Amino acid sequence: MVTLFEVNETNKMIEQEKLDVRTITMGISLLDCCDADLDILNQNIYDKITCVAKDLVSTGRDIEREYGIPIVNKRISVTPIALVGGRACTCPEDFVTIARTLDKAARATQVNFLGGYSALVSKGMTRTDENLIRSIPLALSSTERVCSSVNIGSTRTGINMDAVKLMGEIVRETAEATKEHNSLGCAKLVVFCNAPDDNPFMAGAFHGVTEADAVINVGVSGPGVVKHALEGVRGANFEVLCETVKKTAFKVTRVGQLVAQEASERLGVPFGIVDLSLAPTPSVGDSVAEILEEMGLESAGAPGTTAALALLNDQVKKGGVMASSFVGGLSGAFIPVSEDQGMIDAVNRGALTLEKLEAMTCVCSVGLDMIAIPGNTSAATISGIIADEAAIGMVNQKTTAVRLIPVIGKDVGDTVEFGGLLGHAPVQRVNTFGCEDFINRGGRIPAPIHSFRN
Template identity: 80%
Template sequence: MINRFEVDETNKMIEQEKLDVRTITMGISLLDCIDSQLDKVNEKVYKKITSYAKDLVEVGHEIEVKYGIPIVNKRISVTPIALVGSAACKTAEDFVTLAKTLDQAAKEVKVNFIGGYSALVSKGMTQAEELLIRSIPQALACTDRVCSSVNVGSTKTGINMDAVKLMGEVIRETALATRERDSLGCAKLVVFCNAPDDNPFMAGAFHGVTEADAIINVGVSGPGVVKTALEEVRGQNFEVLCETIKKTAFKVTRVGQLVAQEASQKLGVPFGIVDLSLAPTPAVGDSVAEILEEIGLESVGAPGTTAALALLNDQVKKGGVMASSYVGGLSGAFIPVSEDQGMIDAVNRGALSIEKLEAMTCVCSVGLDMIAIPGDTTPDTLSGIIADEAAIGMINQKTTAVRLIPAIGKKAGDTVEFGGLLGYAPVMPVNPYSCAKFVNRGGRIPAPIHSFKN
């Protein structure tokens, strides 16, 4: 059992080292909202979300006060809307009405974000799924709190290159549709391979069809806590280093489990998982890059960076699994550029490129995350970058993702500002050579041989 002593032990972490519960995310199934009439679908969706999540924000505040643990975001994830709207939506505009309904429901219950404007198309696309994907630019331009994700591949099915090509076009269109806000819409859009059903982190959260009617998932983060712990063992060997990370991850995960169980009890909704992901913020001292530099790198991007990140990710997972029987989601280390001051500094000093970030994604929790690129980047190049990341995920049997922001009107070396947890980002150059003939072949890259395990 978790006791109050374990929480008291984390007071220093909270007050001095920026430990926080990054999110309480309520997953809500909307499968029972499917209807052939669009008005009824919108009505059912709004009613179910506002009914189930009406107390979510208030309960989050109560837990914050009770334990003194900051809970940064309260969020909702829902069944992929491509499924929910499949019977009623005959045009892309029909799906946009559902996006507006999600946005209205999120505002009504006062959550920060709602995720699940999504389609799962790793092997092929239904007509409804294609319509939803084509509606994404408009949907993200006319809403404030809706987040979207598309899963284009998996280890079991291979990579749907038709969907990859389409997503390159959609990202470009989303950037254009939100150009007046530094293409902010792209910050709410993720392209996945091997997307998990229970991820509480935005923008990629959705409520998987294998989940219960409603669930509580909690995401915990504490890069500053890990960095401070490593400062105490500076210069010691890898055994000591790894043990320190594991023990710290254990303590952080226990905090997350306590919050998850408390929220579950108060809301009358089953506890799902704790996701321990070292997710940085723009705040100084809350950086994954600084952890890697504390491990021994002069700068993130130096030789040894991928090995250091692999070590960090693995020890975080090991510590988390020992702390809770229900660790899930992504769990590990995130390397978003715009949200991590240390990553931004490394880019600005010329130590970190997209190619090095891609290598790092082989061993981190997600992938190319919150990276601003020149606004004139072509859809084919965007699709090529997505395909590369999906291939890493497919071959390595892990989740990978792409969240790129083609900053319209900006070139390499410029800066884009997003604000809040999204921070700001230097615009990074991309390889100028074309992959158009590759991404335009059409069809599907088959699953790897090691996927056949039945």
């Protein structure tokens, strides 16, 4: 039973504290679209997406109106395209035609983004995988709504360093291919270790091969709600702090659970998971960094930041799992620099560096996210950063990711505007000492000893 108090409390969180459902993401399997003829494959893909997801956006809008809950994005994720295009695609250019078909389908269904232009190469790359990866710069520069991801490592398999080296080059090429738009293509490209199959958040969403034919996943967000709650317990001990975050996460997740169930029922598509991540936006008051500062830090990046983030991440998960039977995706707290005004301010005041952000990724939901770096950063250096982040994920049995944007023509101290939810970012300093000889070794870094659990 929902009480009048709970209704009023939720309305206050929406109207004053920036609570929203960040995304409804429909995952769609394209495995039954496979065909050896490229034209038939593309037609199958377009027909299935536009048929299954034809009512996704309108249903989301109906739920918004009826319940008064903002649903910021409606999105689609699909089976990793490297798997779908294997029979028909013999070169990178063939895969680009699929990217354009996906973009066309995204426009037809009116979704914000479509994810799944992806390859899973944590242990090795097939020729098909490599063709898709090499097509990414052209695919992202010639589409508007398509997002791409590549999983290059896992706790069970280790890190594919050949793929790490290649992805450093691909990030550079994507930056060059979209340099007229502040290298925006890189904002739609994520490199993962331990990528989840049910992530509703872009740019890393794809529909895992273990999923149903179609599924509804929801991502909720409420940094402003958590910050407001913590304002009421200033100076209290850590037990009170933890209880406050946990109770608030429960309330936020219940909103996501409601939206997920309604969307699932109306669309006739099974409910998958609620991802209860605190995903910030560039709006003032909707910041994970400000939560950390409300805990008592002078600035995000100060000593104690990693401990504060670990506490926040853990309590968000503990509160969320009590509110939904199916919690998944990433779940916790995101720290994307360009999308979090508090993080931007911390970088500008010199409190937050790339190295500190890397330390924070040991305990946050994902990794080095939406970070602008100098446009002349070498491919080898980008690969080195990817390898470092993958190692954190592999050893700690968690998802980590890298979404770096080497902005062509920009250097440390410049600011880059991406627009919308992607926000703006100061260009951050990158360690200039080389790692080419390490990256060029080739092969695979073995899985850690604790991965052997059979």
